[in-house]
Ligand code: FES
């Protein structure tokens with residue numbers, strides 16, 4: 008019987024040529040997940056599993072509306088609860104209130120006189136037990152006056168609307184007096200001239216819901232004051248070094264006094280990138296001089312992270328033979344009460360609002376619109392799924408008008424490798440053979456073959472810019488016995504980064520796989536890594552690890568020459584070996600000889616730096632693009648509106664699969680997550696700005712039963728990525744265009760076009776009813 | 783469980799109730815407030831944090847354990863209700879090393895962030911004990927109460943199938 012990884016490989020082989028840069032090596036093999044044993048046995052320690060004897064528990068105090076002035080806070084009753092150590096309000100924190108944020112320094116440590124979204128803490132209770140903390144939190148009296156908060160795009164953009172942000176936070180900014188936080192504009196070509204030669208114009212408006220990350224690990228923070236006046240902070244954060252910098256800055260401490268331990272996140276998906284409640288915990292720990300611990304409930308997690316909703320009005324032109332002539336987009340991103348990274352989501356998402364297509368005339372106007380809602384943040388796809396939903400639907404609408412099918416219209420417009428799809432000052436060209444993914448997806452879905460009645464197919468493509476600047480540093484220690492330790496600051500939140508470092512080091516230094524260990528998640532011992540986001544780690548940290556291995560080999564060569572007297576120019580280092588005049592020596596052996604009886608070790612350092620470009624609207628050219636083609640076959644139940652996905656194919660352009668098993672896991676996971684926002688997920692607010700479906704009971708994410716009957720993940724490998732061995736990032740591709748493919752499949756199956764996500768049974772049913780009534 | 787719940791007849795001075803239960807084969811006695819869930823009791827009092835907490839309302843399956851051999855969401859059971867009962871957590875599925883099922887989870891690439899995995903493993907183990915040769919539909923049905931946001935669902939189904947095949951060969 009074959010093992011599962013062997014079968015995964017066979018599956019992959021049957022779908023295309025797998026690559027293998029080192030046929031004997033570990034790279035390219037389905038190596039099992041580093042740390043996987045602990046993750047299945049229950050031994051893995053997430054932040055809530057760490058024990059801090061004597062620690063104090065924290066509970067947050069909120070008000071039951073989305074927007075309010077805080078008139079007074081009475082903590083008397085709360086302080087009287089046995090076990091309560093401290094009750095902290097804005098008045099107890101430095102004045103002016105310290106603020107933080109990655110794009111705007113706008114987020115207060117605690118609400119400062121004004122609650123801007125439902126769930127924003129106005130006070131925190133610190134107590135000896137969680138029961139006491141929670142009881143005291145309920146006993147805090149917050150006298151507040153509800154304000155006419157803005158919860159929708161229309162509310163926020165209406166004349167005279169309540170302003171979410173204090174204008175003083177954006178002094179001198181032209182938009183400071185509006186709810187528009189930032190705008191982005193991209194344009195090229197002559198739209199009027201293009202329209203003049205256009206045969207068919209499609210003009211429609213699309214909406215994409217607010218959705219929440221719903222990591223199964225809600226997360227939390229523990230802050231431990233140190234004897235030297237600093238802090239150790241434990242948080243399952245994707246960017247430990249950003250958290251370190253943020254805390255140092257709000258506390259006025261040097262970086263070395265803030266040590267961030269980042270236990271592996273139990274799912275991040277972007278939601279655990281940026282600091283949220285950690286600064287509050289830091290202040291509590293410094294005030295009480297005690298360890299303070301806060302573990303979030305799932306409801307609190309919903310209130311601390313979400314994806315920006317979006318409304319996109321699009322006008323798109325086609326020639327009679329289906330060539331795109333122009334595309335004009337107005338995209339309003341519904342962001343939250345604080346900026347977080349939302350302006351960048353808007354700017355980067357809308358940058359690719361014209362997709363991977365050859366369009367001579369384009370105009371994109373996008374806005375990040377603040378509302379009194381949970382601050383939206385990075386979420387797998389980073390703005391691309393929103394704009395892709397509109398664009399892919401527009402392509403299918405054009406195709407239907409022209410009598411073309413979804414595959415053909417994409418064939419005619421998709422750019423070839425090297426061809427520009429963004430033109431003008433900040434141009435970008437295709438960095439992959441993207442047609443291959445499209446064709447492979449079509450082939451694997453059986454495009455064009457007959458279907459039973461009630462079934463339909465759709466196909467769509469999506470792109471997302473990778474990181475536009477970055478810095479990853481790594482250390483690799485080759486120890487005297489040939490084993491190795493890698494220090495790499497990437498957060499391993501499920502993508503399996505550490506497995507790749509292990510594979511790379513095993514091949515590059517000739518160490519057995521199980522003798523390579525990886526240290527991460529501690530800013531006190533592991534060198535700097537800018538962030539774990541944008542599917543960058545394979546490319547950035549992977550390159551840094553690769554370079555650190557080369558550095559180790561060069562040091563082995565130099566010391567070997569010194570120890571043995573062989574002139575260095577007669578030696579050569581290669582992956583896994585030192586070539587000597589007598590022949591190839593396995594690197595561990597050469598290292599042993601070089602180190603001699605004193606032993607010791609070799610320490611290699613690697614850095615991968617991508618400097619941004621000052622003038623580029625994204626801050627620089629993307630290091631790579633994630634490209635994906637998705638094809639879906641669906642059966643629509645006309646009586647209930649329910650969708651049965653009979654086949655779902657995702658094909659990602661991955662450069663090189665360093666670990667096919669992990670590629671498949673990530674790709675399938677992204678595909679199903681994409682089905683979440685396409686089919687069922689949406690945060691619903693009431694008139695007070697409260698999330699109505701707050702929690703797992705009412706907010707549905709895909710389960711085992713929602714997985715398509717057949718789910719096929721395939722890859723295109725041309726070894727054309729900038730990462731090690733020609734790799735690219737791959738973790739987001741499969742959800743970029745899920746919605747477009749599903750929408751097209753539903754239209755094909757049921758003859759109804761729906762422009763609002765998610766495609767719930769109610770919506771599909773209503774559309775079918777409306778279509779039947781119209782006949 | 784509710785039917786077998788015992789109303790505590792006395793509380794100690796701190797309002798705590800003494801509960802004796804068998805966890806992974808060993809008898810354990812803990813003192814907990816009566817509202818404490820079995821999930822929190824296992825994690826905080828018994829000291830077995832392998833069982834995870836997410837929704838705390840019976841919707842995600844992260845907290846799945848076996849209670850007298852039957853899978854339950856431990857966030858929906860009060861610790862005091864477990865008095866005198868047998869609890870098996872993920873830590874207790876094997877005495878040493880990984881079980882065949884856990885190995886197949888790894889082999890299939892089913893483990894991403896890992897947070898849902900203890901619950902998945904316990905639910906899948908329960909399924910295989912009650913239905914040694916489940917088909918794919920039965921696997922999906924049996925595990926539908928266990929959410930995985932990394933969405934390794936198809937990988938988990940493969941892992942369960944591979945384990946069933948391995949066990950049938952024995
Ligand atoms: S934590 Fe028990 S079911 Fe979610």
Ligand code: FES
Nearest residue numbers: 895896930931932
């Ligand atoms: S592995 Fe991450 S939630 Fe299941």
